[in-house]
Structures are given as C-alpha cells and as structure tokens.
Amino acid sequence: MAIEQVDLNKWMSNKTGIVHPIAAQLKGKDFISLHDFSTDELKYILNFAHDLKLKQKEGQPHHILKGKTLGMIFQKSSTRTRVSFEVGMYHLGGTALFLSSNDLQIGRGEPIKDTARVLSRYVDGIMIRTYSHDDVLELAKYSDVPVINALTDLLHPCQILADLMTIEEHHGKLKGEKLTYIGDGNNIAHSLMFGGAKMGMHVVIAAPEGYQPNPEVVKLAKEDAKLSGGSITVTEDIKEASKNTNVLYTDVWASMGQEEEANERIKHLKSYQINSELLKLAHDNCIVMHCLPAHRGEEITEEVLEGPQSVVFDEAENRLHAQKAIMALTM
Numbered sequence: 549m550a551i552e553q554v555d556l557n558k559w560m561s562n563k564t565g566i567v568h569p570i571a572a573q574l575k576g577k578d579f580i581s582l583h584d585f586s587t588d589e590l591k592y593i594l595n596f597a598h599d600l601k602l603k604q605k606e607g608q609p610h611h612i613l614k615g616k617t618l619g620m621i622f623q624k625s626s627t628r629t630r631v632s633f634e635v636g637m638y639h640l641g642g643t644a645l646f647l648s649s650n651d652l653q654i655g656r657g658e659p660i661k662d663t664a665r666v667l668s669r670y671v672d673g674i675m676i677r678t679y680s681h682d683d684v685l686e687l688a689k690y691s692d693v694p695v696i697n698a699l700t701d702l703l704h705p706c707q708i709l710a711d712l713m714t715i716e717e718h719h720g721k722l723k724g725e726k727l728t729y730i731g732d733g734n735n736i737a738h739s740l741m742f743g744g745a746k747m748g749m750h751v752v753i754a755a756p757e758g759y760q761p762n763p764e765v766v767k768l769a770k771e772d773a774k775l776s777g778g779s780i781t782v783t784e785d786i787k788e789a790s791k792n793t794n795v796l797y798t799d800v801w802a803s804m805g806q807e808e809e810a811n812e813r814i815k816h817l818k819s820y821q822i823n824s825e826l827l828k829l830a831h832d833n834c835i836v837m838h839c840l841p842a843h844r845g846e847e848i849t850e851e852v853l854e855g856p857q858s859v860v861f862d863e864a865e866n867r868l869h870a871q872k873a874i875m876a877l878t879m
C-alpha cells in the first residue's frame with residue numbers, strides 16, 4: 549500500500565483519532581523492536597514524525613495526547629532519551645513522569661508483572677530503559693497500555709527511528725542507501741540492522757571477532773532484507789565495509805553496564821575507529837552518525853565528529869520528533 553503524506557490537521561480534527569488503516573493498526577501497539585513493524589508502518593511513523601517536526605517549527609499546536617500521561621522507568625542513565633520524551637509529551641499536550649528504578653519498588657524486588665499492572669491503572673503509556681530485554685517483554689505482556697523500549701542491552705529502536713528520519717532529511721531516501729556501522733556489535737548495531745532491513749537499505753556491520761552482532765538478530769534482519777531488496781553483511785574488514793558508503797555510523801565501545809570491561813574492549817576495538825582516513829573511502833555524500841554520548845579519540849575522532857559531514861546533533865534533535873510520532877500513534 550502506498551503511504552500518502554500524513555495529514556495531521558485531518559488527524560486532529562477527527563474525533564476518533566483514526567484516519568488511516570495503518571494508524572488503526574498502530575494504536576495500542578508496543579514499540580519494542582523495529583522488527584515487529586512492517587515497512588509500511590515504519591514509513592507511516594516516519595512521515596508522521598516529519599510532519600510533527602514541521603508543526604513544531606511553524607509553532608502550530610498539536611495536542612494529540614491532551615490529558616494523557618506517560619510513565620518513564622529508567623534503570624540506566626540518560627540525557628537525550630529522558631529530555632526528549634518529557635518535552636515531547638509536553639508538546640503533545642500530555643504529561644511525563646520520571647520514574648527512577650531506585651525510587652520505584654522494582655528496585656526492592658517488586659516483580660515487573662505487578663509493576664506493569666499497577667502502572668497500567670494510572671498511565672496511558674509506559675517507556676522503559678533497562679538492561680534485560682526480557683524485562684521489557686515481560687512488562688509489555690502484563691501491561692494494558694503500550695510499552696515503548698527506550699534501550700535495552702539488545703535494542704535501541706527509538707534511536708534508530710530518529711536516525712532513519714535523519715538519513716531521509718539528508719539524502720531524501722532510505723531504500724538502496726549503504727550504511728556502514730563500525731565497532732561493537734551492540735544494541736545500536738542490532739536496531740540498525742532491523743530498521744535498515746525493513747527499509748531496503750544495505751547495512752554493513754564491521755566488527756572484530758568476539759564483538760560481532762547477535763546471530764539471531766542477523767538472521768532475522770537478513771530475512772527482512774530479502775523481502776525489502778536490502779541486505780545485511782557482517783565483516784571484520786573495516787575498509788571494504790566503508791568503501792562508497794552513504795552513511796558511516798559508530799557507537800561507544802563499552803555500553804552502559806560494561807564499564808568494567810572498558811580497557812579490554814579498547815584493546816580489541818581500537819582499529820575500529822571512524823577517522824578522516826576511513827571517511828575518504830566513503831561516498832562523497834557520506835554523512836557521519838553517532839547516537840551519542842561519544843568518546844572522542846576512541847570510536848570516533850574529534851575531527852570527524854565535529855566535521856562538516858557529521859549529523860550527530862540532527863540525530864539527537866530527531867529523537868524528539870520520532871518519539872512524539874511513536875507516542876501520538878500508539879498511545
């Protein structure tokens with residue numbers, strides 16, 4: 549089905565809030581993995597995000613979630629995710645509650661399944677950032693309201709939705725784009741494979757042995773890529789991976805929860821760095837991406853991060869617009 553441009557005005561004037569069959573499909577749906585969404589659903593969410601961005605820039609109110617509340621559970625630190633969800637909810641006319649796991653009874657052992665059922669009685673959506681992906685699945689299983697995954701050890705779908713939006717802004721398309729991820733085969737790499745595969749992109753992950761992505765994620769993403777005309781490649785060859793690429797992407801070598809392994813990881817990953825030499829191999833139009841926070845001098849040089857091809861702050865901004873679209877469509 550072709551996706552027509554989302555007409556936000558029409559959406560907002562419709563009492564039921566449902567103007568498109570895809571919007572109906574998305575209402576009440578959890579946002580846990582990009583793999584769970586069809587290509588058309590992702591296109592629809594992305595179009596919606598672009599429209600919301602325009603509305604905000606033009607100063608047009610868009611109180612789609614007036615009177616609604618989002619509970620935000622954080623078991624890990626955050627700058628971008630916390631602020632963008634909180635501000636996003638405000639823009640949409642709703643309220644966000646910051647719930648640190650240290651303060652919740654979860655921190656004292658209350659089961660996730662009880663927390664899910666209690667919170668569902670108060671709030672209209674739950675966002676969670678945590679370690680175990682299974683905890684998010686458990687939360688979603690017992691929750692009566694949509695659950696949004698705001699990062700687990702396995703996936704970071706909100707980030708990659710914002711990144712897809714950023715690539716569209718800079719290159720005007722996703723299908724056929726080559727995206728090369730350099731470094732640790734982590735949650736960002738996994739969600740890039742899932743998102744890229746759905747959108748018909750050619751995603752290449754360059755990582756050394758022992759740091760390559762989860763084989764189950766690779767297998768599922770390859771199946772999706774086959775359907776969309778994209779491809780997924782995992783290699784140790786950073787130079788081959790970067791040749792003629794349209795997007796170079798990297799992330800920290802030690803993710804949250806891996807701080808104790810940092811020195812060991814630096815040893816193994818030190819040649820997997822985005823620097824000006826590597827950038828020379830890429831296509832002239834190549835943009836450089838990083839989800840942030842960045843460790844300058846490790847996975848990326850200061851020169852490239854601050855250079856003209858870097859779009860890292862566009863990505864950070866687009867977290868706001870992409871997540872507003874997720875909330876407005878699912879909650």
Ligand code: CP
Pocket residue numbers: 625626627628629630699707839840841
């Ligand atoms: N990229 C990202 O998720 O940033 P935060 O950890 O600051 O939320």
Ligand code: NVA
Pocket residue numbers: 699700704734735736799800802803804839840841
């Ligand atoms: N891979 C990083 C992403 C941070 C946004 C982490 O999990 O810490």
